[in-house]
Amino acid sequence: MFNFGSGPVQRVGRRGFQVAARLGGVVDHRLGLSRRANAAAERHAAPIYEITSSRHVHLTFDDGPSPGFTDAICDLLEAGGHQATFFFTGCNVERHPDLVRRVSAGGHGVGSHSFGHLPQWERSGPRILLDYARGHRAVQQSLGSKPTLFRPPYGHHDWRSALFTKGLRLRQFGWTNEAEDWKPGVTTASIVADLEDAIQPGAVVLLHDAIVDNPAAYDRSATVAAVGELVKVLNQRNLVSRPLAGR
Ligand SMILES: [Zn+2]
DSSP states (O other), rough: EEEEEEEOBBOOOSSSSSEOOOOOOOOOOOGGGGGHHHEEEEEEEEEEEEOOSSSEEEEEEEEOOOTTTTTHHHHHHHHHHOEEEEEHHHHHHHHHHHHHHHHHHHTOEEOOSSOOOGGGGSSOOOHHHHHHHHHHHHHHHHHTTTOOOEEOOBOOOSSHHHHHHHHOOOOOOOSEEETTTSTOOOHHHHHHHHHHOSSTOOEEEEEESOSOOOGGGHHHHHHHHHHHHHHHHHHHHHEEEEEOOOO
């Protein structure tokens, strides 16, 4: 996916939200994106909101839920006293609604991440808005309440995600750090190496408890094992992962 690195952060109040207006950095070539699509993705990086606390880190997981992985991640986090945020895709929610409820019961944050994880730059405005709405509705139906968090697929923020989040009064989140754990064959060691230094107050860390668009990356074992290691890092640094706050 896209690695925007750490960006400039604006503080708004002592306990308010921070907004990293625009993050520069490297955009990877997921799905063999064209140079033009990558440039568009960089321009459209979703804004990042962070809770200002000296102890809070925000682990986030995209594309799930996925049996055997989402629940394993929850177990590891909860054993260490941590909670994360899961941005679910409607297509996986419809297959595993029980996992949405399991995540919510663990006190984790739940947001939507579209239905079909479509490449927004290739599709029309209405097609994308319908996909966002369908995904959001699937999460709401499984959860029994309205989610207030949203992350567009690929972190691609444009007028459609702006319109969608404003219309439904959602808070949209990007991320500050990721470890390319969506790549087939990625190892636990490389994920931990990429994120160890990023585990700092205010970080919004992107990981994946599922992958929608690449069967070669369906196995999330490396990410699950990395979560176990990252929990150790959090505990050593006296930091705690907390859900992102919605409206
Ligand atoms: Zn995604």
